[in-house]
Amino acid sequence: MNGRKAFRRMAPEGYRIRMMEPGEAERLRAIDAAAGRLLVEAGHVARADPPPLPDFVRFLLTHEVFVAQEKRGAPVGYAAAADLAALVGDPDAGGCYWLAALAVDPAHGRRGVGSALLQAVVRRAEWFFHRAVGLSTARALPIGEGFYAARRFVGVAEADLTPALLKRREMEWPSGAAPGSRAVMVRWL
Incomplete structure (x- = not known):
């Protein structure tokens, strides 16, 4: 099944979901920056500057990237995920698919x-x-923990975090975010 048909009928009316195609990194970075401003507005971080484009491209290349696109239009959101074992270099962490990013252009939100x-x-x-x-996400925010909890993700207690989960959460901790402001959540399949 190719990337254009694999997720048919998953998207809301007027959109479609597909895998990332070459040449989309700049647009996805712009979406990421726009979505990051929501975290600033919510008080989770003081700043949400996008990474330099070469760093963002390296991030994309280490993940499978799913793109939401207006039908016959430009990308409006993306998600990046990969096997946790590969991301943290720990074979004992296998079996968990890690959502490293999910961003939607606020103009297409809700x-x-x-x-x-x-x-x-x-x-x-x-x-x-x-x-x-x-995944790891902003604790106690409707656009973070609340969004995922409504979609069958459950929080992992601090005492239950494995070394791989701790490592990944620390890797994703935004600069300037307060201690204790990130939750690790899991959805069992």
């Missing part, structure tokens, strides 16, 4: 685009027999 991207990530994890999808 239309189901983020939910559709998340559904595509979960479907991909199921296809390849992962036991869970994991």
